Amino acid sequence: MLRALCLIGTSLLFTTGLRYIPLAEATAVNFLAPLLVTALSVPFLRERVSRAQWLAVLAGFVGVLIVVRPGGALFTPAILLPLGSALCFGFYQLLTRKLSGVDSPTTSNFLTGILNSLIMSALLPFFWSTPTLVHGLFMIGLGTCGMLGHMLLTQAFRHAAPAMLAPFSYGQILFAGLFGYLIFDHTPDQYALVGIAVICLSGLAVAWAQRKR
Known part of the structure; x- marks a missing residue:
């Protein structure tokens, strides 16, 4: 139930935010989520995070401040x-990790989808x-891509720790910038580009530090 609510919060907050914030910048801010996963995996999952990873997390927060x-x-x-979307998605990923050792990806995503459908239908x-x-x-395509993405994410969490997997999703920022330019004719300013790069x-850096351990 909590996982479904986190996913709903992620979708609603981010989609609503796109009405006011450009795609690339909104996506960059939303990528506080992987940093939150790395930080919160310590108290919630009892995982170890190195000093280098903490420094990388801090740098990521600085990058968000540069964008904003x-x-x-x-x-x-x-x-x-x-920002709220990032917080919800961070907790969603942590809960996904916790459930990955109990439920199969198919069962976990099916139950989450049913709960989401019931809540949104109301x-x-x-x-x-x-x-x-x-x-x-467009909505059918969005739902299909979302379903496949969540199934792949759940499967990935069965084989690796969140702190290791989280950074690989940063490619989304590049695609968000590309689509924002091609579809909406928006180019981030120099400050946003620096923040996104950070x-x-x-x-x-988080991924590199994890491999070194």
Whole structure:
């Protein structure tokens, strides 16, 4: 139940945030999640995190601050939406890791999907808007990609620790920047690019430190 609520929070907060925050920057802020997974795997999963990994996590937080930079265009209440999404997704990944040794990926994702459907169906009448055919096809594609992604994520957590896996998802930031440029004609400014680079490098540093152990 808690895992399903975390996933709903992740989706709703991030999707809503995209109404106000550009795709690349919102994705970069959302990538606090892997850093949170690394940090929170210590108290929640009793895993060891090295000093180098802690430094990388700290660098990642600095990278997010560079992207958001107080006083900049993104420093608005709307930035709390992708930040909240990151927090929810971090806990989702930790719960996925805990359940991976108990349930199979198929069972875990099936139960999460059922709970998500029930909760969202209860909310649907309050926000319903009839989609067009094109929007319907987009939603089917989105659901299919999401299902495959979550199944692969659950399977990955069966074979490796969260601190090891988390950094590999940083490629999403690059694709977000590319799609933001191609589809929405948005290019991050120099500060955002520096912050995004710091976030990506911090993730790679976490992975490198994990392999050294």
